[in-house]
Amino acid sequence: METYSLLRQFADSWALLALTLIFLGVIVWAFRPGSRPIHDDAADVPFRNNDERPAPRREARAPHNVKGNGDV
Structure with missing residues (x-):
């Protein structure tokens, strides 16, 4: 019996x-x-260790080296 056929049957x-x-x-x-x-x-x-104040919210900003992001 071929190996493939044996493994397929198993x-x-x-x-x-x-x-x-x-x-x-x-x-x-x-x-x-x-x-x-x-x-x-x-x-x-x-939800554990929720006694402390939540971490401050980070602002989503584009990298400075990207052109067209409005920074001059």
């Missing part, structure tokens, strides 16, 4: 089964009972 049977089981396992693991606090904590990461 991919069509056992590899497909293995990847399907891995996918279902990840879905079950993500939605398992008791994982809500972990997901809520991960969702709040961008």
Whole structure:
């Protein structure tokens, strides 16, 4: 049997089964009972350390070496 045919047959049977089981396992693991606090904590990461004042807003300016930006 040719290498390509052997790998194709493996991919069509056992590899497909293995990847399907891995996918279902990840879905079950993500939605398992008791994982809500972990997901809520991960969702709040961008909002942590928000006690301080936000960083000052930067003005968007074109570089000085670009012609036609209105600077003389």
